[in-house]
Amino acid sequence: MENPIPTRMGDGSLVRMTPAEIEADIRAGVEAAAKRAKVAPLNEDEIGHLIDIFCSASRFSAVDIGDEVTLSFDGCGSQDMGTRVNDLHYYEQYLCADSVEMYHHDYSYKPVKTVVDFEQTVMRQAQYIITAPCGYGAMPDLGRYTVPDGPIANWCELLPLGKIDEARAAQEEAVGAAVEDIFFVAESMVEAGIDFIDLDTAGAAGDADFLAALKAIEKIRAAFPDLGIQIGMASEFVLGMHGELEYEGVRLAGLWPLDQMKLATKAGVTIFGPAVNVNTGKSVAWNVARTLTIVKPCTDAATVPVHLNGGMGVGGVPMHILPPGDATSRASRAAVDILRLDGL
Numbered sequence: 334m335e336n337p338i339p340t341r342m343g344d345g346s347l348v349r350m351t352p353a354e355i356e357a358d359i360r361a362g363v364e365a366a367a368k369r370a371k372v373a374p375l376n377e378d379e380i381g382h383l384i385d386i387f388c389s390a391s392r393f394s395a396v397d398i399g400d401e402v403t404l405s406f407d408g409c410g411s412q413d414m415g416t417r418v419n420d421l422h423y424y425e426q427y428l429c430a431d432s433v434e435m436y437h438h439d440y441s442y443k444p445v446k447t448v449v450d451f452e453q454t455v456m457r458q459a460q461y462i463i464t465a466p467c468g469y470g471a472m473p474d475l476g477r478y479t480v481p482d483g484p485i486a487n488w489c490e491l492l493p494l495g496k497i498d499e500a501r502a503a504q505e506e507a508v509g510a511a512v513e514d515i516f517f518v519a520e521s522m523v524e525a526g527i528d529f530i531d532l533d534t535a536g537a538a539g540d541a542d543f544l545a546a547l548k549a550i551e552k553i554r555a556a557f558p559d560l561g562i563q564i565g566m567a568s569e570f571v572l573g574m575h576g577e578l579e580y581e582g583v584r585l586a587g588l589w590p591l592d593q594m595k596l597a598t599k600a601g602v603t604i605f606g607p608a609v610n611v612n613t614g615k616s617v618a619w620n621v622a623r624t625l626t627i628v629k630p631c632t633d634a635a636t637v638p639v640h641l642n643g644g645m646g647v648g649g650v651p652m653h654i655l656p657p658g659d660a661t662s663r664a665s666r667a668a669v670d671i672l673r674l675d676g677l
Contacts, residue, residue, distance in 0.1 A: 529561025539574025
């Protein structure tokens with residue numbers, strides 16, 4: 334009888350599975366992704382490599398020497414270590430971050446606009462101390478523009494009432510407002526010396542949210558040709574809250590990472606961050622296999638660096654405030670080995 338191996342579920346809980354059970358989960362994750370995203374499954378060599386990683390009894394797993402990748406962080410500098418600048422310095426010096434990102438605790442471009450003068454001051458201080466590329470990030474967060482937080486009608490209230498046209502019009506109005514706010518903050522932070530701007534969790538409010546991110550990136554790129562621009566997606570699949578929005582003639586609703594990456598590249602990003610959500614009721618092995626199958630067409634075709642979102646419920650990493658290192662290291666290694674990522 335096969336000895337069970339300690340492994341994790343998608344919520345981080347410890348379980349024990351036999352090698353046969355782990356293999357079955359990996360194959361099931363690949364199959365689920367291929368069927369849902371309509372992509373090719375991983376090949377047998379890739380599946381075999383995943384089996385080796387997850388059937389190892391080692392506490393940690395790592396890439397081979399020479400295969401290390403860049404580590405970028407969204408949302409560091411949160412005052413956990415004293416000040417935001419202290420935090421950024423900590424990430425750089427102790428956590429080996431290859432780039433750091435300052436942010437406001439609201440993490441949305443709309444409220445940041447109202448305090449941008451203060452944010453410029455902190456960013457300027459950070460630039461004197463931090464050696465690694467130091468950027469600024471927030472979410473497009475289109476829902477912030479609806480009542481009661483904003484002036485625009487709430488499409489989530491209009492849609493259940495059958496007011497489809499009104500809901501779509503509200504989303505289109507919000508796109509325009511978000512683009513202006515994102516550009517205003519980006520322009521202001523460029524004055525403070527940022528190395529890059531990050532539009533994180535893009536598409537969280539659906540296809541209109543993703544459209545706002547793409548249009549903002551296009552505007553930022555035109556104004557600042559040399560600025561680094563990173564986008565991190567909210568999930569693997571763009572929800573069609575509007576359903577008819579297009580960018581460069583491509584309908585946004587229903588796009589998977591490959592086509593998300595192509596449009597983001599056209600808009601002008603320098604780093605694309607795909608995100609695949611974790612199923613907490615499945616094993617980490619299942620989730621990682623599903624993630625890699627969905628993202629592989631994207632990394633195979635990418636002409637810009639790809640940094641897979643990996644942590645706290647995305648990229649195969651358990652949904653936990655402190656994801657266990659044994660699971661995180663396996664998910665990260667598998668992604669780098671099989672996807673040939675540029676970063677995480």
